[in-house]
Amino acid sequence: MADDTRTRILTATGELFRRQGYNGTSLSQVSTAAPATIGSIYHFFPGGKEALAAAVIDSTGSVYRELFEAIVAESDDVVSAFVNFFEGAALVLTESDYIDPCPIGTVAREVASTSEPLRQAADAVFDSWVRSATEVLVGAGIDPPHAADLANLFVAMTEGCFVLSRTKRSPEPLRAAARLVGPLIASALEEGGARTSRTSERGARRVRGIR
Amino acid sequence: MADDTRTRILTATGELFRRQGYNGTSLSQVSTAAPATIGSIYHFFPGGKEALAAAVIDSTGSVYRELFEAIVAESDDVVSAFVNFFEGAALVLTESDYIDPCPIGTVAREVASTSEPLRQAADAVFDSWVRSATEVLVGAGIDPPHAADLANLFVAMTEGCFVLSRTKRSPEPLRAAARLVGPLIASALEEGGARTSRTSERGARRVRGIR
DNA sequence: GTCTATAATTTGATAGAC
């Protein structure tokens, strides 16, 4: 199941998007990288390149939301969860020779003005990430409007640090984010009058249940 | 001078990059948008599309660094300078129908793995932005290592919010950043033991002098 | 489901007249 043709096409396309973006990736590259013939690509994605990209955005978006929620579930408290996220991202980026960790941000920026279906697919993914982070922060005691702002900032920081770290070929921007995000969340917890900064057991169970 | 052929080509290319990125923009589109013939493009940029993109990155990078420094010079204090920056960006984005405000972030992500000259050009621009913001923050009394982290975060927030706001077709992500950046800088000023949060006169003059 | 062949168009780039 893990390497049926459709999955191979999706995986190969995601990796090519991470290196070259949407317009920089051709279907012939996907065909050789998968590997799969052009005919197979159109068999599984009759909508062509645009439909393939939409499927890549959807599946990558789910994987990364689950990754974030797994980190939250495994962390001792909310503050260290966010710190762990950025430190983990810094590690992944270095080990992958600075291939972009997220194909969605690149593709979104490329096509937001030229492909409404892809823009909406990327929008739905970012929204699901913001909602997931908001839930975690609200569950820790931060009041909803402030939590939503912080969740928005969290996703923006992530995407922005990917741009900087990838361009610089250095994990430093992500490390700087890791250093700053802890105090930022911690002070929000104090203002919110949270009784404790630890992730509630109920919240952790809910998060685990999603996987 | 403002509309000589070379400048027209640079401006048109920058706008096309903002809508479609690097790989999504063809030289024939540049030719009709400038307007200028293909021959003229290769006359001014013998290195072809890649050299043209490098020139766009350089000039756009300077313009935006000067814009940031102008906002700093015109703001009453450092905190409101950063708030004003994000609120201004939110306004610009809405008025431009969510065309990406920054062609550099898009192009950098597209080509960081495939064009070393363009990756380096984008890297130099981001570095100049981080250095400029660091100077401002240090000038306000924040100790240099913390100021460098905050400057890094500032540029990452900007790029990340551009991705989100453009994809969502809403100024909200930039507005959320505007709401959070004030307290963030303010608390750094307190920790740094700054005597005042106002931009020092010396700092403001230095910033003006750069233009 | 997989494969080859191919259609129709566009791409970046060059040559050379003016």
Place this chain on the structure above:
DNA sequence: GTCTATCAAATTATAGAC
């Protein structure tokens, strides 16, 4: 400096045999 004509190669997409 500007323009037209043109090259070779690559692009998305389709048709149809197996």
